[in-house]
Each structure stands twice: as C-alpha cells, then as structure tokens.
Amino acid sequence: xxxxxxxxxxxxxxxxxxxxxxxxxxxxxxxxxxxxxxxxxxxxxxxxxxxxxxxxxxxxxxxxxxxxxxxxxxxxxxxxxxxxxxxxxxxxxxxxxxxxxxxxxxxxxxxxxxxxxxxxxxxxxxxxxxxxxxxxxxxxxxxxxxxxxxxxxxxxxxxxxxxxxxxxxxxxxxxxxxxxxxxxxxxxxxxxxxxxxxxxxxxxxxxxxxxxxxxxxxxxxxxxxxxxxxxxxxxxxxxxxxxxxxxxxxxxxxxxxxxxxxxxxxxxxxxxxxxxxxxxxxxxxxxxxxxxxxxxxxxxxxxxxxxxxxxxxxxxxxxxx
Ligand code: NAD
Ligand code: UDP
Numbered sequence: 001x002x003x004x005x006x007x008x009x010x011x012x013x014x015x016x017x018x019x020x021x022x023x024x025x026x027x028x029x030x031x032x033x034x035x036x037x038x039x040x041x042x043x044x045x046x047x048x049x050x051x052x053x054x055x056x057x058x059x060x061x062x063x064x065x066x067x068x069x070x071x072x073x074x075x076x077x078x079x080x081x082x083x084x085x086x087x088x089x090x091x092x093x094x095x096x097x098x099x100x101x102x103x104x105x106x107x108x109x110x111x112x113x114x115x116x117x118x119x120x121x122x123x124x125x126x127x128x129x130x131x132x133x134x135x136x137x138x139x140x141x142x143x144x145x146x147x148x149x150x151x152x153x154x155x156x157x158x159x160x161x162x163x164x165x166x167x168x169x170x171x172x173x174x175x176x177x178x179x180x181x182x183x184x185x186x187x188x189x190x191x192x193x194x195x196x197x198x199x200x201x202x203x204x205x206x207x208x209x210x211x212x213x214x215x216x217x218x219x220x221x222x223x224x225x226x227x228x229x230x231x232x233x234x235x236x237x238x239x240x241x242x243x244x245x246x247x248x249x250x251x252x253x254x255x256x257x258x259x260x261x262x263x264x265x266x267x268x269x270x271x272x273x274x275x276x277x278x279x280x281x282x283x284x285x286x287x288x289x290x291x292x293x294x295x296x297x298x299x300x301x302x303x304x305x306x307x308x309x310x311x312x313x314x315x316x317x318x319x320x321x
C-alpha cells in the first residue's frame with residue numbers, strides 16, 4: 001500500500017488519552033522533541049496527576065474533552081490513545097467503551113482528514129481474541145466472541161481498525177496502526193486492575209495475590225519505555241502504515257509472573273485462585289517480525305528488569321504522604 005507523506009514541517013501533536021498511562025509518556029516524549037502538545041482527556045481512567053509536572057511547560061496544553069464529541073484544532077499529528085484498557089474499567093460501562101472506540105475514532109479520523117494530519121491509532125492484541133494462531137502475526141484475523149463481556153473492547157477496537165483503513169482508502173488519511181501487547185510501567189494507576197499492577201500492589205500491601213483461573217494462561221509483558229520508543233519510531237517513518245504488532249515477545253504464564261513478583265517483594269502475601277473471567281485469552285505472544293523489519297525494533301528491557309522499575313514506582317505512589 002502506498003504511504004503518503006504530507007508532512008514536511010510537523011510540530012503540533014494532539015494526544016487523546018494523554019493523561020493516561022501510555023498517553024502521558026507520549027506527551028513527555030513529544031515535548032522533549034520540541035513539539036507543541038495538546039493533551040485531550042476526559043479523566044475516566046487517566047488523571048491530571050499523570051501530567052501535573054508538564055502543566056507549566058509553555059508548549060503543553062491540557063484540555064478536558066470526551067472524544068465521543070468532535071474536537072477541532074490545527075494539528076499535524078494525532079494519537080488516539082483514548083480508551084480504558086483494563087478489563088474491569090472497559091467492562092464497567094461497555095456501551096461507553098464502544099462509543100469511545102467507534103464514535104471517538106471516527107471524530108479523530110475526521111479531524112485528521114480535515115487538517116491533513118497523520119493519525120496514529122492505539123489498537124491492541126485483543127483484536128486477536130482467544131487466538132488460534134500462536135504467536136500472533138498481523139495476518140491473523142483473530143478469534144473474537146462478538147457477544148461476550150470483552151466484546152465492547154475487542155470489537156470496538158476491531159471496528160476502529162476498520163475505520164482507520166477506510167479513512168485511508170477513501171480519504172487518503174495518513175494512518176499508522178499499532179497493535180499494542182500487554183504493557184506495564186510507571187504511571188499505571190495502582191487500582192487499574194491489570195495483572196502487573198494488581199500483583200505488585202497486592203504484594204507491596206501484603207495482600208493475597210489473585211490469580212484468575214489456574215494461572216496457566218500466558219501473556220508477553222512489555223516495559224513502557226520500549227513500547228513508546230517503538231510507537232514514536234513507527235509514527236516517524238514513511239515505509240508502512242501497519243497494522244504492526246508492538247510489545248515484547250518473551251512469554252510468561254500468569255503463575256510465573258505471580259511467583260516473580262512474590263520473589264522480588266517478599267512479605268506475607270500468598271497466592272489465591274479466583275474464577276477465570278469468561279473469554280480470557282489462553283495464550284498471547286506477538287510475532288514482532290514486521291516491527292523488526294520496518295523500524296528495527298527490539299525490546300530491550302526484560303521482565304525481570306522492568307518489574308524492578310515498576311515496583312520502585314508503585315512503592316513511591318503507595319507511600320503514605
Ligand atoms: P489508560 O486507561 O491509562 O489510558 C486511557 C486514557 O484515555 C485515560 O487517560 C482516559 O481517561 C482516557 N479516555 C478514556 N475514554 C476517553 C474518552 N471518551 N475521551 C477522552 N479520553 C478518554 O490506558 P493505557 O494503558 O494508557 O492505554 C492507552 C491506549 O492504548 C488505549 O487505547 C488502549 O486500548 C491501548 N492499549 C494499551 C495496552 C496496554 O497494555 N497498556 C495494550 C493494548 C492497547
Ligand atoms: N489476571 C489475574 N489476576 C489479576 C488480574 C488479571 O490472574 O489480578 C489475569 C487475567 O485473567 C488475564 C491476565 O492476568 O489472564 C492478564 O490480565 P490483564 O487484565 O492484565 O490483561 P488482558 O491481557 O487480559 O487484557
């Protein structure tokens with residue numbers, strides 16, 4: 001597919017979901033690159049605290065806005081990272097999750113079309129569902145339940161990918177489509193509900209470590225710095241529009257993760273087993289050949305190293321002031 005190169009002089013970036021975990025890292029990177037950054041967020045799962053230290057930066061603007069409603073600004077680059085990513089959060093209001101994924105994406109693609117901006121979509125490994133191909137390549141179409149409790153997110157993100165491709169084919173919007181695999185690190189909300197934050201917070205607080213199911217399901221965990229480096233490199237290049245998997249291709253069972261966290265933190269926590277939520281994918285590992293080929297991507301932080309950094313962060317945020 002041809003890739004258009006509209007931009008010779010890009011310098012204003014709109015980051016929707018910029019007050020969230022990943023979005024806040026993108027805000028920081030683009031300010032450091034000298035760009036003007038407009039951070040849009042409805043603060044559903046993100047917080048002002050995530051970007052508090054950027055508020056005094058002359059090139060940073062924080063706007064409370066819900067992407068389900070149209071937004072207009074003259075920008076050169078748009079990141080759509082606005083959507084709750086943690087299962088408990090996206091399932092708490094599934095209709096809103098679908099609206100954010102579909103109407104929100106349509107609004108931001110419409111803006112990209114009007115102002116000629118490059119548009120980068122945070123898609124997800126969830127579009128592969130409970131995969132029948134392992135590891136997952138971008139060519140795999142997935143195995144997704146359309147009517148289950150995860151569908152609002154999985155199908156919402158699949159529809160968002162469809163919209164990106166149709167805006168690209170119909171209106172030549174200059175898209176970049178990134179399928180992000182489980183990522184963790186500083187600025188995750190301690191009560192976010194995803195597995196890495198749950199296990200670390202539980203261990204630090206001496207609470208039981210809650211494994212859902214028997215813990216044999218697998219995930220591949222990427223430290224945030226590796227992911228953000230990959231996102232920026234992909235959005236900066238003109239060879240490919242995606243979709244492109246991004247993450248870390250080392251694979252662990254959830255039980256191995258629990259044991260690793262317990263070994264590092266010690267304390268009195270013990271592992272307890274809770275029911276596995278329905279449609280929980282049994283296996284997940286990215287095939288990263290496209291990322292390796294297009295941007296020379298190689299994850300550099302092992303789970304062992306990344307967990308140490310994440311533990312340090314959670315120790316700091318949980319410390320009573
Ligand atoms: P997050 O929940 O920390 O961040 C999402 C941000 O979007 C929050 O600040 C939230 O307040 C904001 N938001 C939600 N709905 C909105 C709306 N309607 N209008 C405006 N803002 C809204 O999650 P994250 O991990 O930073 O994820 C960011 C993006 O990356 C999401 O699109 C997610 O689907 C995708 N993603 C993340 C992962 C991961 O492992 N972190 C994996 C796959 C995909
Ligand atoms: N999980 C778990 N205990 C927790 C939270 C999650 O065992 O306290 C499991 C969950 O069932 C899934 C895996 O860990 O199999 C990853 O869950 P997460 O919510 O982080 O992301 P997912 O990849 O499922 O979207």
